[in-house]
Amino acid sequence: MSASISLQSDVSVGYLGPPGTFSHQASMKRFGDSLAYVPYPKIEDVIAAAAKEEITYGVVPIENSTFGAVVQTLDAFVDQPRVRIRAEVYLPVTQSLLSRYQLSAIRKVYSHPQAFGQSRQWLDQNLPNASRIEVSSTAKAAELAAAETYTAAVSSEVCAAMYHLDVVAKDITSAKDNTTRFFVLGQSSDLPTGDDKSLLMFTVDHRLPGALCSALDVFAKYKINQTAINSRPSRQRQWHYMFFVEIVGHELDDNVARALEDIKSYCLDLVVLGSYPRQSY
Template sequence: MSAPGIDVDPRIDDRRKAIDAIDDQLLELINERLRLVMDVGRIKAEQGRQVLDSSRESRIFDRLLSRNRGPLDEKVLIHLFTQIMAASRQLQRPQRVSFLGPEATFTHIAAMNHFGPSVEYAPQPSIRDVFRDVEKGESHYGLVPVENSIEGAVNHTLDLFFESELKICAERYLQISHDLLSRAGGLKAIRTVYSHPQALAQCRMWLQKYLPDAVLKECNSTARAAQKAAEIEGAAAVASREAAQMYQLAVVASRIEDVARNTTRFLVIGRDAVHRTGRDKTSMMFVTSHVPGALYKVLKPMSDAGLNMVKLESRPTRHENWSYFFFVDVEGHIEDAAVSETLEGMKKLCLYLKHLGSYPKASEG
Protein backbone atom coordinates (compact mmCIF):
# COMPACT_ATOMS: atom_id res chain seq x y z
CA MET A 1 0.00 0.00 0.00
CA SER A 2 1.18 3.56 -0.66
CA ALA A 3 2.02 5.93 2.19
CA PRO A 4 -0.67 8.51 3.14
CA GLY A 5 -0.42 11.78 1.25
CA ILE A 6 1.70 10.37 -1.60
CA ASP A 7 0.10 10.14 -5.02
CA VAL A 8 0.82 6.86 -6.77
CA ASP A 9 0.33 6.19 -10.45
CA PRO A 10 -2.76 3.92 -10.68
CA ARG A 11 -0.80 1.58 -12.93
CA ILE A 12 1.79 1.08 -10.18
CA ASP A 13 -0.93 0.60 -7.57
CA ASP A 14 -2.65 -2.05 -9.72
CA ARG A 15 0.59 -3.96 -10.18
CA ARG A 16 1.41 -3.79 -6.47
CA LYS A 17 -1.97 -5.29 -5.65
CA ALA A 18 -1.26 -8.07 -8.15
CA ILE A 19 2.17 -8.62 -6.56
CA ASP A 20 0.57 -8.86 -3.10
CA ALA A 21 -1.89 -11.45 -4.41
CA ILE A 22 0.96 -13.48 -5.94
CA ASP A 23 2.93 -13.26 -2.68
CA ASP A 24 -0.08 -14.66 -0.82
CA GLN A 25 -0.25 -17.53 -3.30
CA LEU A 26 3.50 -18.19 -3.01
CA LEU A 27 3.28 -18.29 0.78
CA GLU A 28 0.43 -20.80 0.70
CA LEU A 29 2.15 -22.94 -1.95
CA ILE A 30 5.43 -23.01 0.01
CA ASN A 31 3.57 -24.06 3.16
CA GLU A 32 1.70 -26.71 1.18
CA ARG A 33 5.04 -27.98 -0.14
CA LEU A 34 6.40 -28.16 3.40
CA ARG A 35 3.33 -30.07 4.60
CA LEU A 36 3.96 -32.65 1.86
CA VAL A 37 7.63 -32.77 2.86
CA MET A 38 6.62 -33.54 6.45
CA ASP A 39 4.56 -36.48 5.14
CA VAL A 40 7.60 -37.71 3.21
CA GLY A 41 9.69 -37.33 6.38
CA ARG A 42 7.30 -39.51 8.37
CA ILE A 43 7.45 -42.21 5.68
CA LYS A 44 11.27 -42.03 5.61
CA ALA A 45 11.35 -42.35 9.41
CA GLU A 46 9.17 -45.49 9.22
CA GLN A 47 11.60 -46.98 6.70
CA GLY A 48 14.74 -45.79 8.53
CA ARG A 49 15.90 -43.78 5.51
CA GLN A 50 18.20 -40.74 5.48
CA VAL A 51 16.72 -37.26 5.08
CA LEU A 52 19.14 -35.96 2.43
CA ASP A 53 18.49 -37.36 -1.05
CA SER A 54 21.12 -35.78 -3.29
CA SER A 55 19.85 -37.47 -6.45
CA ARG A 56 16.29 -36.24 -5.85
CA GLU A 57 17.48 -32.68 -5.18
CA SER A 58 19.68 -32.77 -8.29
CA ARG A 59 16.71 -33.82 -10.42
CA ILE A 60 14.59 -31.00 -8.96
CA PHE A 61 17.22 -28.39 -9.88
CA ASP A 62 17.67 -29.84 -13.37
CA ARG A 63 13.91 -29.77 -13.96
CA LEU A 64 13.47 -26.22 -12.64
CA LEU A 65 16.42 -24.86 -14.63
CA SER A 66 15.09 -26.46 -17.81
CA ARG A 67 11.64 -24.91 -17.26
CA ASN A 68 12.85 -21.45 -16.27
CA ARG A 69 12.09 -18.91 -18.99
CA GLY A 70 13.25 -15.83 -17.05
CA PRO A 71 13.67 -13.13 -16.11
CA LEU A 72 14.62 -15.07 -12.96
CA ASP A 73 18.41 -15.52 -12.99
CA GLU A 74 19.57 -19.15 -12.70
CA LYS A 75 21.79 -18.43 -9.69
CA VAL A 76 18.89 -16.73 -7.90
CA LEU A 77 16.63 -19.69 -8.70
CA ILE A 78 19.18 -22.11 -7.23
CA HIS A 79 19.59 -19.91 -4.13
CA LEU A 80 15.82 -19.68 -3.54
CA PHE A 81 15.22 -23.42 -3.85
CA THR A 82 18.31 -24.26 -1.78
CA GLN A 83 16.67 -22.36 1.09
CA ILE A 84 13.32 -24.08 0.53
CA MET A 85 15.01 -27.51 0.48
CA ALA A 86 16.99 -26.66 3.62
CA ALA A 87 13.74 -25.76 5.40
CA SER A 88 12.24 -29.01 4.11
CA ARG A 89 15.07 -31.13 5.50
CA GLN A 90 14.85 -29.31 8.82
CA LEU A 91 11.13 -30.15 9.10
CA GLN A 92 11.78 -33.81 8.30
CA ARG A 93 14.46 -34.07 10.95
CA PRO A 94 16.86 -31.45 12.33
CA GLN A 95 20.24 -32.07 10.72
CA ARG A 96 23.75 -31.59 12.03
CA VAL A 97 26.60 -31.01 9.59
CA SER A 98 30.28 -31.13 10.56
CA PHE A 99 32.90 -29.03 8.79
CA LEU A 100 36.53 -27.99 9.16
CA GLY A 101 36.25 -25.07 11.58
CA PRO A 102 36.17 -22.64 13.10
CA GLU A 103 33.31 -20.66 11.57
CA ALA A 104 33.99 -18.68 8.37
CA THR A 105 36.38 -21.21 6.83
CA PHE A 106 35.86 -21.81 3.12
CA THR A 107 34.59 -25.26 4.12
CA HIS A 108 31.96 -23.59 6.31
CA ILE A 109 30.94 -21.31 3.44
CA ALA A 110 30.68 -24.29 1.07
CA ALA A 111 28.60 -26.20 3.65
CA MET A 112 26.18 -23.30 4.05
CA ASN A 113 25.89 -22.97 0.26
CA HIS A 114 25.06 -26.67 0.00
CA PHE A 115 22.81 -27.26 3.01
CA GLY A 116 21.39 -23.76 3.59
CA PRO A 117 20.97 -21.93 6.91
CA SER A 118 18.41 -24.23 8.57
CA VAL A 119 20.79 -26.93 9.81
CA GLU A 120 23.01 -27.09 12.87
CA TYR A 121 26.67 -26.62 11.92
CA ALA A 122 29.37 -28.27 14.01
CA PRO A 123 32.91 -26.90 13.53
CA GLN A 124 35.72 -29.44 13.95
CA PRO A 125 39.44 -28.81 14.56
CA SER A 126 40.62 -31.14 11.78
CA ILE A 127 39.44 -33.07 8.74
CA ARG A 128 39.93 -36.31 10.72
CA ASP A 129 37.52 -34.98 13.36
CA VAL A 130 34.91 -34.30 10.66
CA PHE A 131 35.14 -37.96 9.61
CA ARG A 132 34.99 -39.16 13.23
CA ASP A 133 31.97 -37.00 14.06
CA VAL A 134 29.97 -38.50 11.19
CA GLU A 135 31.21 -42.03 11.86
CA LYS A 136 30.04 -41.80 15.49
CA GLY A 137 26.63 -40.54 14.38
CA GLU A 138 27.06 -37.18 16.08
CA SER A 139 26.49 -35.48 12.72
CA HIS A 140 24.38 -36.63 9.79
CA TYR A 141 26.90 -35.36 7.25
CA GLY A 142 30.33 -33.82 7.00
CA LEU A 143 31.86 -31.56 4.39
CA VAL A 144 35.58 -31.79 3.61
CA PRO A 145 37.88 -30.24 0.96
CA VAL A 146 39.35 -32.75 -1.50
CA GLU A 147 41.14 -30.74 -4.21
CA ASN A 148 41.96 -27.27 -5.42
CA SER A 149 42.22 -26.23 -9.05
CA ILE A 150 45.66 -24.66 -8.40
CA GLU A 151 47.27 -26.60 -5.56
CA GLY A 152 45.87 -30.03 -6.37
CA ALA A 153 44.65 -32.74 -3.99
CA VAL A 154 44.06 -32.35 -0.26
CA ASN A 155 46.06 -35.44 0.62
CA HIS A 156 44.80 -35.79 4.19
CA THR A 157 41.22 -36.15 2.94
CA LEU A 158 42.26 -38.84 0.45
CA ASP A 159 44.16 -40.75 3.15
CA LEU A 160 41.14 -40.78 5.47
CA PHE A 161 38.96 -42.51 2.88
CA PHE A 162 41.34 -45.46 3.12
CA GLU A 163 40.46 -45.80 6.83
CA SER A 164 36.77 -44.83 6.80
CA GLU A 165 33.61 -46.64 5.73
CA LEU A 166 31.79 -43.37 4.99
CA LYS A 167 30.50 -42.72 1.49
CA ILE A 168 30.66 -39.66 -0.75
CA CYS A 169 27.06 -38.41 -0.97
CA ALA A 170 27.54 -35.22 -2.99
CA GLU A 171 30.15 -32.75 -4.21
CA ARG A 172 30.29 -28.97 -4.14
CA TYR A 173 32.55 -26.46 -5.89
CA LEU A 174 33.39 -23.07 -4.40
CA GLN A 175 35.29 -20.28 -6.11
CA ILE A 176 37.95 -19.11 -3.67
CA SER A 177 38.97 -15.50 -3.21
CA HIS A 178 41.49 -14.50 -0.56
CA ASP A 179 41.67 -11.18 1.30
CA LEU A 180 44.37 -9.88 3.62
CA LEU A 181 42.75 -9.14 6.99
CA SER A 182 44.21 -7.30 9.97
CA ARG A 183 43.38 -5.09 12.93
CA ALA A 184 45.78 -2.58 11.36
CA GLY A 185 44.53 -0.49 8.48
CA GLY A 186 47.63 -0.79 6.29
CA LEU A 187 50.52 -2.99 5.23
CA LYS A 188 53.29 -1.20 7.14
CA ALA A 189 52.23 -2.50 10.57
CA ILE A 190 52.01 -6.14 9.48
CA ARG A 191 54.88 -8.33 10.68
CA THR A 192 53.32 -11.80 10.61
CA VAL A 193 50.83 -13.39 8.22
CA TYR A 194 48.82 -16.45 9.28
CA SER A 195 46.85 -18.81 7.07
CA HIS A 196 46.26 -22.36 5.94
CA PRO A 197 49.24 -23.72 3.92
CA GLN A 198 47.22 -23.88 0.70
CA ALA A 199 46.00 -20.29 1.09
CA LEU A 200 49.57 -19.06 1.64
CA ALA A 201 50.68 -21.01 -1.43
CA GLN A 202 47.88 -19.52 -3.52
CA CYS A 203 48.96 -15.97 -2.56
CA ARG A 204 52.73 -16.55 -2.62
CA MET A 205 53.67 -13.99 -5.29
CA TRP A 206 51.46 -11.26 -3.84
CA LEU A 207 52.91 -11.76 -0.35
CA GLN A 208 56.47 -11.73 -1.69
CA LYS A 209 55.82 -8.48 -3.55
CA TYR A 210 53.92 -6.50 -0.91
CA LEU A 211 55.04 -8.12 2.39
CA PRO A 212 58.53 -9.47 1.65
CA ASP A 213 59.72 -9.17 5.26
CA ALA A 214 56.64 -10.63 6.94
CA VAL A 215 56.92 -14.02 8.62
CA LEU A 216 54.45 -16.55 7.18
CA LYS A 217 52.93 -18.93 9.73
CA GLU A 218 50.68 -21.88 8.96
CA CYS A 219 47.35 -22.61 10.67
CA ASN A 220 44.95 -25.53 10.26
CA SER A 221 42.33 -23.20 8.72
CA THR A 222 41.92 -19.70 7.31
CA ALA A 223 39.35 -18.93 9.99
CA ARG A 224 41.81 -19.87 12.75
CA ALA A 225 44.25 -17.50 11.05
CA ALA A 226 41.65 -14.73 11.27
CA GLN A 227 41.23 -15.46 14.98
CA LYS A 228 44.99 -15.04 15.48
CA ALA A 229 45.02 -11.82 13.48
CA ALA A 230 42.29 -10.48 15.75
CA GLU A 231 44.27 -11.42 18.88
CA ILE A 232 47.88 -10.51 17.97
CA GLU A 233 49.28 -7.03 17.36
CA GLY A 234 51.00 -6.70 13.98
CA ALA A 235 49.41 -9.88 12.64
CA ALA A 236 47.35 -10.41 9.51
CA ALA A 237 45.47 -13.33 8.01
CA VAL A 238 44.83 -14.58 4.50
CA ALA A 239 41.18 -15.52 4.75
CA SER A 240 37.68 -14.86 3.44
CA ARG A 241 35.70 -11.63 3.57
CA GLU A 242 33.19 -13.51 5.75
CA ALA A 243 35.98 -14.05 8.30
CA ALA A 244 36.65 -10.31 8.35
CA GLN A 245 33.05 -9.67 9.35
CA MET A 246 33.00 -12.45 11.95
CA TYR A 247 36.24 -11.47 13.68
CA GLN A 248 35.95 -7.67 13.30
CA LEU A 249 38.99 -7.27 11.06
CA ALA A 250 39.71 -4.70 8.39
CA VAL A 251 40.18 -5.81 4.78
CA VAL A 252 43.65 -4.46 4.01
CA ALA A 253 43.75 -5.87 0.47
CA SER A 254 41.20 -7.78 -1.59
CA ARG A 255 41.56 -10.69 -4.03
CA ILE A 256 45.26 -11.26 -3.39
CA GLU A 257 45.35 -14.78 -4.91
CA ASP A 258 47.96 -15.17 -7.65
CA VAL A 259 45.56 -16.91 -10.04
CA ALA A 260 42.09 -15.41 -10.38
CA ARG A 261 40.12 -18.55 -11.26
CA ASN A 262 40.71 -20.55 -8.10
CA THR A 263 38.15 -23.24 -7.24
CA THR A 264 38.04 -25.82 -4.46
CA ARG A 265 36.05 -29.04 -4.67
CA PHE A 266 34.39 -30.27 -1.48
CA LEU A 267 32.80 -33.63 -0.71
CA VAL A 268 29.73 -34.33 1.42
CA ILE A 269 30.41 -37.50 3.43
CA GLY A 270 27.80 -39.67 5.12
CA ARG A 271 26.22 -43.11 5.07
CA ASP A 272 23.76 -42.61 2.19
CA ALA A 273 23.62 -44.66 -0.97
CA VAL A 274 22.59 -42.02 -3.50
CA HIS A 275 20.52 -43.16 -6.49
CA ARG A 276 21.40 -42.32 -10.08
CA THR A 277 20.27 -39.08 -11.72
CA GLY A 278 21.68 -39.65 -15.23
CA ARG A 279 24.36 -37.03 -14.62
CA ASP A 280 26.56 -38.67 -12.03
CA LYS A 281 30.10 -39.33 -10.93
CA THR A 282 31.57 -42.44 -9.27
CA SER A 283 34.63 -42.40 -7.02
CA MET A 284 36.78 -45.41 -6.14
CA MET A 285 40.16 -46.26 -4.68
CA PHE A 286 42.34 -49.28 -5.37
CA VAL A 287 45.78 -50.79 -4.78
CA THR A 288 47.67 -52.58 -7.56
CA SER A 289 50.42 -55.16 -7.49
CA HIS A 290 53.90 -53.63 -7.53
CA VAL A 291 54.80 -55.01 -10.96
CA PRO A 292 55.36 -53.35 -14.37
CA GLY A 293 52.16 -52.50 -16.23
CA ALA A 294 49.87 -53.12 -13.22
CA LEU A 295 48.14 -49.73 -13.38
CA TYR A 296 47.60 -50.02 -17.14
CA LYS A 297 45.97 -53.43 -16.72
CA VAL A 298 43.64 -52.18 -13.96
CA LEU A 299 42.51 -49.13 -15.95
CA LYS A 300 42.03 -51.01 -19.24
CA PRO A 301 38.50 -52.30 -18.36
CA MET A 302 37.49 -48.66 -17.89
CA SER A 303 38.75 -47.78 -21.35
CA ASP A 304 37.15 -50.88 -22.89
CA ALA A 305 33.78 -49.87 -21.39
CA GLY A 306 34.09 -46.33 -22.78
CA LEU A 307 33.97 -44.71 -19.33
CA ASN A 308 35.34 -41.18 -19.07
CA MET A 309 37.92 -40.92 -16.27
CA VAL A 310 37.95 -37.37 -14.87
CA LYS A 311 40.46 -37.77 -12.02
CA LEU A 312 43.43 -39.98 -11.11
CA GLU A 313 45.53 -39.44 -7.96
CA SER A 314 48.07 -41.63 -6.19
CA ARG A 315 48.98 -41.75 -2.48
CA PRO A 316 51.43 -43.92 -0.50
CA THR A 317 49.66 -46.73 1.35
CA ARG A 318 51.93 -46.23 4.43
CA HIS A 319 51.80 -49.97 5.03
CA GLU A 320 54.64 -50.88 2.67
CA ASN A 321 57.42 -48.82 1.06
CA TRP A 322 56.81 -47.84 -2.57
CA SER A 323 53.24 -49.16 -2.47
CA TYR A 324 50.46 -46.78 -3.57
CA PHE A 325 46.72 -46.58 -3.69
CA PHE A 326 44.98 -44.74 -6.49
CA PHE A 327 41.91 -42.53 -6.46
CA VAL A 328 39.78 -42.46 -9.60
CA ASP A 329 36.65 -40.51 -10.54
CA VAL A 330 34.66 -41.63 -13.58
CA GLU A 331 31.50 -40.30 -15.15
CA GLY A 332 28.52 -42.54 -14.45
CA HIS A 333 26.81 -44.25 -11.52
CA ILE A 334 27.33 -47.61 -9.84
CA GLU A 335 23.71 -48.39 -10.82
CA ASP A 336 24.76 -48.09 -14.50
CA ALA A 337 25.62 -51.53 -15.86
CA ALA A 338 28.78 -50.24 -17.56
CA VAL A 339 30.13 -48.85 -14.27
CA SER A 340 29.21 -51.80 -12.03
CA GLU A 341 30.57 -54.35 -14.51
CA THR A 342 33.78 -52.37 -14.93
CA LEU A 343 34.36 -52.22 -11.17
CA GLU A 344 33.83 -55.97 -10.94
CA GLY A 345 36.36 -56.49 -13.71
CA MET A 346 38.87 -54.16 -12.04
CA LYS A 347 38.50 -55.94 -8.67
CA LYS A 348 39.96 -59.10 -10.15
CA LEU A 349 43.10 -57.18 -11.14
CA CYS A 350 43.59 -55.29 -7.84
CA LEU A 351 44.96 -56.21 -4.46
CA TYR A 352 42.20 -53.98 -3.03
CA LEU A 353 39.33 -51.94 -4.51
CA LYS A 354 36.75 -49.82 -2.71
CA HIS A 355 33.72 -48.01 -4.11
CA LEU A 356 33.65 -44.61 -2.34
CA GLY A 357 30.31 -43.43 -3.65
CA SER A 358 28.23 -42.45 -6.65
CA TYR A 359 26.59 -39.03 -6.56
CA PRO A 360 25.29 -36.20 -8.77
CA LYS A 361 27.90 -34.15 -10.61
CA ALA A 362 28.02 -30.56 -9.34
CA SER A 363 28.43 -27.46 -11.47
CA GLU A 364 31.93 -25.98 -11.29
CA GLY A 365 30.65 -22.45 -11.93
Protein backbone atom coordinates in the same frame (compact mmCIF):
# COMPACT_ATOMS: atom_id res chain seq x y z
CA MET B 1 19.32 -36.14 -0.87
CA SER B 2 16.84 -33.26 -0.39
CA ALA B 3 14.07 -35.81 0.13
CA SER B 4 16.04 -37.63 2.82
CA ILE B 5 16.72 -34.34 4.63
CA SER B 6 13.00 -33.53 4.71
CA LEU B 7 12.33 -36.85 6.51
CA GLN B 8 14.85 -36.20 9.28
CA SER B 9 13.95 -34.09 12.28
CA ASP B 10 17.45 -33.58 13.70
CA VAL B 11 19.88 -32.96 10.86
CA SER B 12 23.41 -31.92 11.74
CA VAL B 13 26.18 -30.86 9.36
CA GLY B 14 29.84 -31.07 10.35
CA TYR B 15 32.47 -28.86 8.72
CA LEU B 16 36.06 -27.70 9.15
CA GLY B 17 35.79 -24.86 11.66
CA PRO B 18 35.78 -22.44 13.26
CA PRO B 19 32.78 -20.55 11.83
CA GLY B 20 33.57 -18.53 8.72
CA THR B 21 35.74 -21.05 6.88
CA PHE B 22 35.11 -21.78 3.22
CA SER B 23 33.90 -25.21 4.35
CA HIS B 24 31.31 -23.41 6.49
CA GLN B 25 30.31 -21.26 3.52
CA ALA B 26 30.04 -24.32 1.25
CA SER B 27 27.87 -26.04 3.87
CA MET B 28 25.55 -23.04 4.04
CA LYS B 29 25.37 -22.93 0.25
CA ARG B 30 24.32 -26.58 0.11
CA PHE B 31 22.01 -26.79 3.12
CA GLY B 32 20.86 -23.27 4.01
CA ASP B 33 20.75 -21.82 7.51
CA SER B 34 18.01 -23.87 9.19
CA LEU B 35 20.11 -26.90 10.21
CA ALA B 36 22.47 -27.52 13.12
CA TYR B 37 26.09 -26.86 12.12
CA VAL B 38 28.97 -28.47 14.02
CA PRO B 39 32.53 -27.13 13.60
CA TYR B 40 35.50 -29.51 13.87
CA PRO B 41 39.16 -28.51 14.24
CA LYS B 42 40.49 -30.85 11.51
CA ILE B 43 39.26 -32.33 8.23
CA GLU B 44 39.90 -35.85 9.50
CA ASP B 45 37.65 -35.11 12.49
CA VAL B 46 34.76 -34.25 10.17
CA ILE B 47 35.24 -37.46 8.16
CA ALA B 48 35.53 -39.60 11.31
CA ALA B 49 32.36 -38.05 12.75
CA ALA B 50 30.46 -38.77 9.52
CA ALA B 51 31.75 -42.37 9.45
CA LYS B 52 30.64 -42.91 13.08
CA GLU B 53 27.24 -41.26 12.37
CA GLU B 54 27.87 -38.62 15.03
CA ILE B 55 26.61 -36.12 12.44
CA THR B 56 24.14 -36.55 9.59
CA TYR B 57 26.42 -35.04 6.95
CA GLY B 58 29.98 -33.80 6.74
CA VAL B 59 31.37 -31.22 4.32
CA VAL B 60 35.07 -31.36 3.42
CA PRO B 61 37.21 -29.77 0.68
CA ILE B 62 38.56 -32.19 -1.91
CA GLU B 63 40.40 -29.99 -4.44
CA ASN B 64 41.10 -26.45 -5.52
CA SER B 65 41.28 -25.32 -9.14
CA THR B 66 44.55 -23.46 -8.50
CA PHE B 67 46.39 -25.57 -5.92
CA GLY B 68 45.10 -29.08 -6.58
CA ALA B 69 43.99 -31.91 -4.29
CA VAL B 70 43.47 -31.48 -0.55
CA VAL B 71 45.75 -34.23 0.74
CA GLN B 72 44.31 -34.16 4.27
CA THR B 73 40.96 -35.29 2.86
CA LEU B 74 42.50 -38.07 0.76
CA ASP B 75 44.54 -39.34 3.70
CA ALA B 76 41.46 -39.33 5.94
CA PHE B 77 39.58 -41.45 3.39
CA VAL B 78 42.29 -44.10 3.79
CA ASP B 79 41.56 -44.20 7.53
CA GLN B 80 37.76 -44.03 7.16
CA PRO B 81 36.91 -46.08 4.05
CA ARG B 82 33.29 -46.67 5.11
CA VAL B 83 32.23 -43.05 4.77
CA ARG B 84 30.18 -42.34 1.64
CA ILE B 85 30.18 -39.33 -0.67
CA ARG B 86 26.65 -37.98 -1.20
CA ALA B 87 27.18 -34.87 -3.31
CA GLU B 88 29.70 -32.30 -4.53
CA VAL B 89 29.59 -28.52 -4.07
CA TYR B 90 31.62 -25.90 -5.97
CA LEU B 91 32.43 -22.62 -4.21
CA PRO B 92 34.22 -19.64 -5.82
CA VAL B 93 37.03 -18.71 -3.42
CA THR B 94 38.56 -15.27 -3.02
CA GLN B 95 41.39 -14.85 -0.54
CA SER B 96 42.15 -11.51 1.11
CA LEU B 97 44.76 -10.26 3.56
CA LEU B 98 43.20 -9.45 6.92
CA SER B 99 44.88 -7.67 9.81
CA ARG B 100 44.65 -4.97 12.49
CA TYR B 101 47.85 -3.43 11.07
CA GLN B 102 49.04 -1.73 7.92
CA LEU B 103 50.91 -3.81 5.37
CA SER B 104 54.32 -2.34 6.32
CA ALA B 105 53.90 -3.44 9.96
CA ILE B 106 53.00 -7.09 9.29
CA ARG B 107 55.67 -9.58 10.36
CA LYS B 108 53.73 -12.86 10.40
CA VAL B 109 50.93 -14.35 8.30
CA TYR B 110 48.68 -17.28 9.23
CA SER B 111 46.64 -19.38 6.83
CA HIS B 112 45.72 -22.84 5.60
CA PRO B 113 48.28 -24.46 3.23
CA GLN B 114 45.79 -24.32 0.34
CA ALA B 115 45.21 -20.60 0.88
CA PHE B 116 48.96 -19.96 0.95
CA GLY B 117 49.29 -21.81 -2.34
CA GLN B 118 46.50 -19.80 -3.92
CA SER B 119 48.02 -16.46 -2.85
CA ARG B 120 51.73 -17.26 -3.03
CA GLN B 121 52.57 -14.81 -5.83
CA TRP B 122 50.99 -11.86 -4.05
CA LEU B 123 52.69 -12.72 -0.77
CA ASP B 124 56.07 -13.12 -2.49
CA GLN B 125 55.73 -9.66 -4.01
CA ASN B 126 54.20 -7.75 -1.10
CA LEU B 127 55.28 -9.56 2.09
CA PRO B 128 58.48 -11.39 1.13
CA ASN B 129 60.00 -11.15 4.61
CA ALA B 130 56.93 -12.03 6.66
CA SER B 131 56.94 -15.55 8.10
CA ARG B 132 54.12 -17.82 6.92
CA ILE B 133 52.62 -20.16 9.47
CA GLU B 134 50.22 -22.93 8.42
CA VAL B 135 47.12 -23.56 10.53
CA SER B 136 44.07 -25.81 10.22
CA SER B 137 41.77 -23.33 8.48
CA THR B 138 41.52 -19.79 7.14
CA ALA B 139 39.05 -18.91 9.89
CA LYS B 140 41.52 -20.12 12.54
CA ALA B 141 44.09 -17.88 10.86
CA ALA B 142 41.77 -14.90 11.20
CA GLU B 143 41.14 -15.76 14.85
CA LEU B 144 44.89 -15.77 15.55
CA ALA B 145 45.50 -12.57 13.58
CA ALA B 146 42.88 -10.83 15.69
CA ALA B 147 44.66 -11.84 18.88
CA GLU B 148 48.32 -11.23 18.01
CA THR B 149 50.38 -8.12 17.23
CA TYR B 150 51.85 -7.36 13.80
CA THR B 151 50.06 -10.38 12.39
CA ALA B 152 47.80 -11.00 9.38
CA ALA B 153 45.72 -13.81 7.93
CA VAL B 154 45.01 -14.96 4.40
CA SER B 155 41.30 -15.56 4.69
CA SER B 156 37.89 -14.50 3.38
CA GLU B 157 36.20 -11.14 3.79
CA VAL B 158 33.48 -12.99 5.73
CA CYS B 159 36.07 -13.61 8.44
CA ALA B 160 37.06 -9.93 8.49
CA ALA B 161 33.64 -9.04 9.84
CA MET B 162 33.45 -12.04 12.17
CA TYR B 163 36.86 -11.45 13.79
CA HIS B 164 36.91 -7.63 13.63
CA LEU B 165 39.80 -7.34 11.19
CA ASP B 166 40.47 -4.87 8.40
CA VAL B 167 40.76 -5.97 4.80
CA VAL B 168 44.30 -4.82 4.05
CA ALA B 169 44.27 -6.21 0.50
CA LYS B 170 41.34 -7.68 -1.45
CA ASP B 171 41.45 -10.67 -3.80
CA ILE B 172 45.08 -11.70 -3.55
CA THR B 173 44.53 -15.07 -5.25
CA SER B 174 46.70 -15.78 -8.28
CA ALA B 175 43.82 -17.09 -10.43
CA LYS B 176 40.72 -14.94 -10.60
CA ASP B 177 38.43 -17.92 -11.26
CA ASN B 178 39.74 -19.73 -8.16
CA THR B 179 37.22 -22.40 -7.10
CA THR B 180 37.21 -25.10 -4.44
CA ARG B 181 35.22 -28.32 -4.73
CA PHE B 182 33.75 -29.89 -1.59
CA PHE B 183 32.27 -33.31 -0.88
CA VAL B 184 29.13 -33.86 1.17
CA LEU B 185 29.59 -37.05 3.20
CA GLY B 186 27.12 -39.42 4.80
CA GLN B 187 26.46 -43.11 5.27
CA SER B 188 25.05 -43.95 1.82
CA SER B 189 24.91 -42.74 -1.77
CA ASP B 190 21.78 -41.93 -3.74
CA LEU B 191 20.47 -43.93 -6.72
CA PRO B 192 21.70 -43.11 -10.25
CA THR B 193 20.49 -39.87 -11.82
CA GLY B 194 21.88 -40.50 -15.31
CA ASP B 195 24.62 -37.90 -14.83
CA ASP B 196 26.83 -39.03 -11.98
CA LYS B 197 30.44 -39.42 -10.90
CA SER B 198 32.09 -41.93 -8.58
CA LEU B 199 35.30 -41.88 -6.56
CA LEU B 200 37.28 -45.11 -6.26
CA MET B 201 40.15 -45.85 -3.88
CA PHE B 202 42.44 -48.78 -4.58
CA THR B 203 45.94 -50.19 -4.36
CA VAL B 204 47.67 -52.44 -6.89
CA ASP B 205 50.39 -55.05 -6.58
CA HIS B 206 53.47 -53.02 -7.52
CA ARG B 207 55.44 -56.23 -8.02
CA LEU B 208 53.40 -56.91 -11.17
CA PRO B 209 54.73 -54.92 -14.18
CA GLY B 210 52.10 -52.55 -15.52
CA ALA B 211 49.56 -53.29 -12.76
CA LEU B 212 48.35 -49.70 -12.57
CA CYS B 213 48.15 -49.37 -16.37
CA SER B 214 46.19 -52.61 -16.57
CA ALA B 215 43.74 -51.38 -13.92
CA LEU B 216 43.20 -48.06 -15.70
CA ASP B 217 42.78 -49.79 -19.07
CA VAL B 218 39.63 -51.40 -17.70
CA PHE B 219 37.91 -48.01 -17.78
CA ALA B 220 38.78 -47.56 -21.45
CA LYS B 221 37.43 -51.05 -22.18
CA TYR B 222 34.02 -50.08 -20.80
CA LYS B 223 34.15 -46.53 -22.25
CA ILE B 224 34.28 -44.86 -18.83
CA ASN B 225 35.86 -41.42 -18.66
CA GLN B 226 38.26 -40.61 -15.82
CA THR B 227 38.04 -37.03 -14.54
CA ALA B 228 40.81 -37.11 -11.90
CA ILE B 229 43.54 -39.35 -10.49
CA ASN B 230 45.62 -38.79 -7.35
CA SER B 231 47.89 -40.96 -5.24
CA ARG B 232 48.87 -40.94 -1.58
CA PRO B 233 51.17 -43.16 0.49
CA SER B 234 49.11 -46.12 1.68
CA ARG B 235 50.98 -46.20 5.04
CA GLN B 236 50.84 -50.00 4.75
CA ARG B 237 54.50 -50.24 3.73
CA GLN B 238 57.17 -48.04 2.15
CA TRP B 239 56.70 -46.91 -1.46
CA HIS B 240 53.23 -48.39 -1.62
CA TYR B 241 50.45 -46.09 -2.78
CA MET B 242 46.71 -45.65 -2.60
CA PHE B 243 45.20 -44.40 -5.86
CA PHE B 244 42.10 -42.22 -6.03
CA VAL B 245 40.35 -42.28 -9.40
CA GLU B 246 37.21 -40.29 -10.15
CA ILE B 247 35.13 -41.60 -13.04
CA VAL B 248 31.98 -40.54 -14.88
CA GLY B 249 29.13 -42.87 -13.98
CA HIS B 250 27.37 -44.41 -10.98
CA GLU B 251 28.55 -47.63 -9.36
CA LEU B 252 25.13 -49.16 -10.17
CA ASP B 253 25.39 -48.33 -13.90
CA ASP B 254 25.86 -51.54 -15.91
CA ASN B 255 29.19 -50.58 -17.49
CA VAL B 256 30.61 -49.27 -14.21
CA ALA B 257 29.52 -52.39 -12.31
CA ARG B 258 31.21 -54.61 -14.90
CA ALA B 259 34.37 -52.49 -14.81
CA LEU B 260 34.54 -52.68 -11.02
CA GLU B 261 34.30 -56.46 -11.19
CA ASP B 262 37.09 -56.66 -13.77
CA ILE B 263 39.42 -54.24 -12.01
CA LYS B 264 39.45 -56.36 -8.86
CA SER B 265 41.87 -58.78 -10.54
CA TYR B 266 44.53 -56.02 -10.59
CA CYS B 267 43.81 -54.51 -7.16
CA LEU B 268 44.79 -55.54 -3.67
CA ASP B 269 42.08 -53.30 -2.21
CA LEU B 270 39.16 -51.57 -3.93
CA VAL B 271 36.68 -49.25 -2.23
CA VAL B 272 33.93 -47.19 -3.87
CA LEU B 273 33.87 -44.06 -1.70
CA GLY B 274 30.61 -42.94 -3.27
CA SER B 275 28.59 -42.05 -6.34
CA TYR B 276 27.08 -38.58 -6.59
CA PRO B 277 25.29 -36.31 -9.08
CA ARG B 278 27.62 -34.30 -11.26
CA GLN B 279 27.36 -30.57 -10.54
CA SER B 280 28.16 -27.61 -12.76
CA TYR B 281 30.69 -25.00 -11.60
